[in-house]
Amino acid sequence: MSVLVVLPVVMSLAGAAGVLLLGHWAVAQRALSIVVHVVVLGCAVALLVVVDTVGPQVVPLGGWAPPVGIALVADRLAALLLVVSMTVLLAVLLYAIAQSRTDLEGGFPASVFHPAYLVLTAGVCLAFLSGDLFTLFVGFEMVLTASYVLVTIGGTPERLRAGTTYVVVSLTGSILFLTTVALIYAATGTVNLADLAMRLGELEPGLRITFALLLLVVFAIKAAVVPLHAWLPDSYPAAPSPITAVFAGLLTKIGVYAMIRTQTLLFPDGAAAGVLLVLAAATMLIGLLGAIAQSDLNRMLSFVLVGHIGYMLFGLGVFTVAGVAGAIFYTVHHIVATTALFLASGLVERRTGTVDIERLGGLVKAIPLVGLLFAIPAASLSGLPPLPGFLAKLALLQAAVSEGGAVTLTVAAITLLASVLTLVAMAKVWTTAFWGRPVSAQPDRDPHAAAPRDADPQDAVLVGTKQRAPRSMTAPAGALVAVGLGIVVLAGPLQAMTERAATDLLQPESYVQVVLDAR
Template identity: 50%
Template sequence: MNALVPLLVIIPLVGAAITLILGRYRRVQIAISVTALVAVTATAAVLLADVDRTGVPAVVEVGAWPPPFGIVLVVDRLAAIMVVVSALMLLGVLVFAVGQGIADRDRDTPVSIFHPTYLILAGGLFDAFIAGDLFNMYVGFEMLLAASYVLLTLGGTGSRIRAGVTYVVVSLVSSLLFLGAIALIYGATGTVTMALLSDRIRELPLDVQVILCAALLIGFAVKAAVFPLSFWLPDSYPTAPAPVTAVFAGLLTKVGVYAIIRTDKLLFFDVPLTVPLLIIGGLTMLVGILGALAQADVKRLLSFTLVSHIGYMIFGVAIGTELATGATIYYIVHHITVQTALFLVVGLIERVGRSTSITRLGGLLKKAPYVAILFFIGALNLGGIPPFSGFLGKIGLFEAGAASPSPLVYVLIGAGVITSLLTLYALMRVWNMAFWRPKEDVEGYESPLIESLQESPESTDGTAIGVATAVGTSKLMVGATTGLIALTLCLTVFAGPLFDLAQRAAGNVATPETYVDSVFPGGVPDSLSGGDAR
């Protein structure tokens, strides 16, 4: 099974090269992109089943160079879960993007650029999850960020370019912080291989460990949009095309959260971070959701709720117990799926109502009842209404917090409950204004005759389920969104087995010895251990 590990990165990168060469053949590009992501999904699922059955991570030494001299790729339960979920999201969004391209006749998106860039982003994402050393993780981050710069500015509109500039500057700063942290760690330990760092960092003085941990956390916190380093996200994501926004919102911030979990549990488990992370997690929850309440644009509103729900994940990391880590992993899976699905639903809303501002939307329940159902299910799930996975994930986090009693933890539990209620309020406000409110009540309402004359006949499809009057929608767009919403429901139906899997993954993460022994089966060689590298 170890031989399958490099395929997680090789398949999308080879697919990117082929789609770039065949840029003039749109259908061939689509076939290659879909095939590549299906292959990665299947490979990751096989690896997940294998590492879950054996409990032993799959390890590959690239080029047969042993660590710490060569690159090592490690797939344990946590990495496999992240790759499987990410591949499913990328595949679903790709189908939506293909449908959108068909509906638009590719007027706004240069397809020859989109497919190779999208696959490069996928390759960087998967590389970051399975990297066994910090520098390779950095390379994965840079691959996906470089691709994201292109995807964010597709179409070349002024708003997208302005948002892209902000995003690029912030991303470059976070990358420099990450690279600087890697340099400090290498200077202190003489290695960047995480399995070896787990042994060497604990031999450093505690104050040095705190400095190194803080340096890494700051870099990851920018990528994860943790308050107060989340200022860039609400202005960057909403300007991108719907599929790009969905991928960014669902996946890119979770790479930062994954990196925080991995380094906190594997490298810095002796560093006391509970109190500062609890405070940061609570502020991220509350500031994010308060920002959402002030928004009239649905995309910006969802971007702020994205920030607020990162706070739940930081809360779980801060508690630090195996139970809390398992609940955090489940919540990450839930949030990736629900957030991606909701942004695709908003993409449908924009095409049906020709706006994402709730001040200009109305009557969509009658005009597009199926889209209304999709949004309603996603909103209830994100808001944490029983029995959806959002509720189950929050309950898991709160139970883990209650098992580690402290006044500050109880304050965070209260903040989490308030954030959940305000999330539901914000999303139901969107529902009331966009779907339930009659179109006639919208300010500046125009008669149906004028409205119909403004619609372009060639952009009206009428084939989407339940959105017969939609402008520029297609069966693929609605089908992809429906599939992701259905996947969010599966997280509820199969919550028991998924929670058990998350707890087993947390068990791996909580015992660094399992990770270290998989990379160094005979134990860390004497020549590589000890304090000589300090």
């Protein structure tokens, strides 16, 4: 059993080393990358089954028992998010490989892309499975360092400019995280989450609140919570579309996961719940109003992404089993839907050479399949029944009504408004770019026109091909949309699972017991 907990991290890291060694054999690199992702996905599914039937699994590393040593812990929340994340990572990997295979001049410098992508995967696994704050920091750093490489891949001027914003903001967040870990260690003498759950309760209330807020700020930077969101719409759209898709789907959700984990386990009295509700309202309103004002499809989707982080904060802020369960359900649905949307936007860009919706029109006639791949996740995010977005929003609203506080109900009303705003933003794209008069869109200026002579020609992702997207690219995007629809079919079991996960989170005694008893 315990090998299942360790394998995702170890396999991905070994895979990263392997693809680095295979640098000259592109086919072998791709094959190894796919195999690693498939195996880790298999591990994650097995882990979810084990954790759901047997209980949390703990592996003390290096023979040092917690709380001194590093422990990897898998509980229902971690295993569930691991399964969803690996599904998304695999789909995006297949899409990226198809893109670099079909666009001979395009694609990514394969020798950089695959190792960085596998380190990203390892970091995602480590962040979900870590049982202490410092290992969580290391997991975050693995994800971020890989993402710095991916966001600036090829080193074009535009990506360098956007990448700098991203890198500097993320570094500031990381330093703050490290500082917070140091302060918490100074106050309690431990960084193990289970041990902290007990020792933080013995601190003065003022100090506890300070730590709760510090951790909230750290993870709010990663999750792009308003007012710490401005970096996201500026940096994500600059990266190649598969990379933007995986960042949008996963990276912010790791921040949300860390928030759910720390706020429930370390502060079971809901020390920051009120702040979370206010932040949720601000995030939904500002993010989605920002989305309506955009004319660039990827920037619009980035603002929608920011806005929808608010829903997850809202579920956590309600701080009941139903609320946290709703937040987890929403996270699962949102990872899949957002990634699918960005992949569809990548297909649009590949065909037309632009994502400026004012220069697009009649896409639904030209590329009906891509239209469908865009429409389903867009409708799901807008909360149209019977799509998973609707079910997730319904779960959140039911939780809010049964909790019944005045602030909660006000924010619940804002979630309804936010759904309408999402629908407006999506409908604007749909009526302008997908319906309307077919135009032969003018591609964006060649990003290399301003590039220096030594710019890597390999980097030019081929856009504006005017050709049909190959099936190998539409298939992974379609598979993700199908997974999204699968959430509807499996809504009952999934909802029951999220409720069990939320119950575990809000009654952390068993988690603490299992971790501290591990040998």
